Amino acid sequence: MSAEAVLRLTARAKINLYLHITGRREDGYHLMDSLVCFAELGDELTIAPARDLSLTLDGPFAPALSTADNLVLRAARLIDPIRGAKLHLNKQLPVAGGMGGGSADAAAALVGLSRLWELPLPDVERVLGLGADVPVCLAAGPSFVGGIGEDLAPAPPLPSTYLLLANPRRPLPTVDVFRGYGRESGGRFSAPARWSRAPADALELSRCLRERGNDLTAAAVAIVPEIGDLLSAIESAPGCLLARMSGSGASCFGLFAAADAAAKAAAALQVVSQNWWIRATAIAAGGAVAG
Numbered sequence: 001m002s003a004e005a006v007l008r009l010t011a012r013a014k015i016n017l018y019l020h021i022t023g024r025r026e027d028g029y030h031l032m033d034s035l036v037c038f039a040e041l042g043d044e045l046t047i048a049p050a051r052d053l054s055l056t057l058d059g060p061f062a063p064a065l066s067t068a069d070n071l072v073l074r075a076a077r078l079i080d081p082i083r084g085a086k087l088h089l090n091k092q093l094p095v096a097g098g099m100g101g102g103s104a105d106a107a108a109a110l111v112g113l114s115r116l117w118e119l120p121l122p123d124v125e126r127v128l129g130l131g132a133d134v135p136v137c138l139a140a141g142p143s144f145v146g147g148i149g150e151d152l153a154p155a156p157p158l159p160s161t162y163l164l165l166a167n168p169r170r171p172l173p174t175v176d177v178f179r180g181y182g183r184e185s186g187g188r189f190s191a192p193a194r195w196s197r198a199p200a201d202a203l204e205l206s207r208c209l210r211e212r213g214n215d216l217t218a219a220a221v222a223i224v225p226e227i228g229d230l231l232s233a234i235e236s237a238p239g240c241l242l243a244r245m246s247g248s249g250a251s252c253f254g255l256f257a258a259a260d261a262a263a264k265a266a267a268a269l270q271v272v273s274q275n276w277w278i279r280a281t282a283i284a285a286g287g288a289v290a291g
Contacts, residue, residue, distance in 0.1 A: 014100030098247030180219030
């Protein structure tokens with residue numbers, strides 16, 4: 001097997017810059033309006049030709065995963081149920097952390113295997129069966145997301161913005177948060193809040209986001225109170241323009257205008273809270289899958 005035959009892809013962390021719950025379908029699924037972007041860090045997926053389909057795992061968060069029903073294998077079988085490939089996932093992102101790690105991994109598998117096997121990507125409806133975040137993880141860049149994840153529209157370009165990402169190392173299943181949301185919200189829903197003009201800089205982006213929110217925060221904090229501690233710690237960091245939870249939690253982010261401010265905030269926070277997973281990075285111009 002030649003080195004050229006091996007594909008190496010990055011499955012970037014997904015960030016919900018805002019997330020509004022706009023309604024609920026008759027089947028119980030919640031409808032949303034969200035602005036999704038991706039960070040310049042993520043899991044690493046390697047794909048090589050092979051007769052049989054297999055998956056191996058390593059990385060700091062690999063012990064939390066199983067190869068038995070991993071989304072990467074499910075994505076592979078969605079493209080072709082009988083072809084083989086050797087897949088290896090280096091799991092760098094917290095599991096069940098609200099950053100779409102599993103969905104980005106599945107998207108990377110879809111993109112990589114479609115190249116390897118020279119087959120088209122499945123349609124959105126079939127991809128949605130892997131998870132609500134998988135369609136946006138196949139998008140080319142930041143996107144507005146509606147419906148239950150299938151309604152995608154390109155967002156105006158985002159300015160150069162830096163991130164502090166933090167997770168309390170507490171997995172938080174999405175289903176539990178949505179159950180809690182039903183209790184916390186009292187049946188109230190939010191209006192869609194998309195915009196059409198590109199923010200000029202990180203400060204203007206933060207101002208736009210302050211007019212919006214993450215409707216799942218209260219429900220997530222009720223289950224994992226450390227999320228409130230995370231948000232307070234990030235917001236108090238010098239240079240932080242906005243602190244918010246991503247997705248259904250438990251990961252949170254801070255927005256910064258300068259890379260060094262994000263890096264200094266991450267280093268200071270790590271000293272205070274050594275058990276938390278903390279990274280400084282940037283918003284990527286592209287989508288979830290790179291490479």
